[in-house]
Amino acid sequence: MTPFGHLVREVPPYGLLSLGDQLVTYQCHHHSLFLDQTVSDALGGEGWAVRRQAAFEASHALLTSFYAEFGVIDPEERIELAVELFAAMGHGRLVFEVTAEGGTVRGHELHYGAGFREKYGSVLRNRRPVDTFAAGFVSAAASLAFPSDWGTLEADEVACVARRDELCVFALTRRPERPRFGAVVTRPLVEQLARGGPGEVPRPSPAAARAGADLARMLHTVLPDESGVLRAFGARVCLVPVSYSNQITFDTLHLVEKRSPELCSIVGTLIREAAQTGAFHLLGGVLASPAWQGEHGPPAREMEVRLEQLVGLTRALGWGAFDVQELVPRSGLVLASHLTHESAYYAARHGGTSRSRLYFQQGLALALMYLLDSTELDGGEPVGPGAYDALFRGGPRFDALESRSSLRGDDVCEVTVELAGD
């Protein structure tokens, strides 16, 4: 198994990461599941198609770049590399039984399905399959292994562990439609955006730089298990193409804006919540983990020091190089960045906008505030869903406001967190 840290490269100085030539981020299952769920909440059954199309496009671009880089042409070798890459990204293990006519793919311990079973299995019964990223990935892998002018091999998940089936199974059939591709957020494209952008990115503080470097080292050497699962910091962690997570976010938002504009703010809140819960669990999990505390000791009680560490971690996770403009303990903070994966994606794919679009940054800023203000991280316990839910049963509530955005012509993307009004 390939340690997936070996596959990623930093895009300095923006705190972004690339895999092949594609921009990627580390994401825990709390974030992945809530974001996919929000798409389904907003679009119902249509959500599956939106997510699968995004997964197909992102995976197709990712695999194409790897096949080109390694000169892989043979169908079996292409499938083999796809299987290896999928597992190395922490998404689980795939077993292909496929020809040019189609076939089936079995999925073991898939990030979404197994993550759903682990997180919600005891409280919820799910009636629909959830592994849309895997469906898009196997569709892209099979279509690239067996290319045809007659269209692509499309995957439908016919069994899913989230539905309490024994295994996740995909059926591949060839569809005559020609594939659609939008702009993909590649490393060269981001570097080009950055060159045309404003100002110099501030250097991280020594504490932030050390935290980022140490986490990057940990992730560089960590190894997914035989099933392609990476459990780290109390969560299932995987690499997700930025094109996937942002395409499902903004395609959903745009559809709701067009059809039911009165519901847009609700979609925005839920997308922000996905980032918030993901950042809370992953960042909190790092600081609370024995591996981290073995090197750094218990998390600092001083808010400023803890915040420096947390902001440093975001660089290693590919979320961006953030700069804390202001921190008022127990009251709020201001978090800025020159370029994040979502601002890069939106600029590349949709251009500028006067509307609020920095939902990931809002969620991250809120998670930081809750980790500073309301969370004990030195109790030796992993940060679990119980700790997160407890935040909202009492104590202060915070709200986030997008105060500046490069998408509407400002020099930075800036989010302000404040105590909520009631």
Added chain:
Amino acid sequence: MSGTEPAAAMAGPIALDGLAYGIDLLDAVLVFHLGDAHVHALWVRPDGGVRAEDVVTTLRDAYRVGQFASKRLMGASSPRAEAPAPLITLELPQRTVLLRRIRAYVVACVFDAAMPLGMVRVIAARLAAALEPELPLGQESTDAATKARVVLPLPAAVPPLRPVAVHSADEGPPHTLTFGSSLPRRSRPPPPPTEGERPSRLLAYLEAHAPEPHMVRHRLALRAGLTLAALDRPEALGPEAIVLVETAVQDILGIDRAELRRIP
């Protein structure tokens, strides 16, 4: 009513609540004349949403059409041929209705759609078997419900699905909607709150059982296509919005319709 009052037969109304006792997913039993659609006897679950006056004529017409179709299907060419007595089932997303003719009358049993079809047939057959001896033998049509003054003893052929509570003799008249009654319904569950409170109760249930309860209202609003302001006043939601809320609750919790109906 009890099953030990044969002396009261022919003197009181048909007390269908004894027959309907304990059948949780039975929403109504209507016995009406096939000729003029007058209601001979009826029992309606208080929260079942069935209004006899709204449906009885339509059900009579539906049965008539079914008879006509049956006649054609059977190949009867003479208009004088005896009218057939088909068993007609209407399967709707919310309800299942079974219409069975007994002489000049039709017994309509209205069930919640969650009741399996096989059980619908079994229970409707038992109800019809219990009613059959008590319905008039001739073709006479009564023009007023006051003529339908037959008390049906609880027949041994229709065992209640739950134990029957023993009531004292001074309990008062039997509870039928034909004549009205001040008694609460005796079957379980107890009379639920009004339909207007349903969305509030669903919301409370969702907040108690769904993961990430602090985001449940947002998810419900988005799935139902309603604004948060609308959910702040759930009692003001109309019937269509309530259906949307119910569907959203089903999807969020992954439950089916029968489980949804059991939410208190």
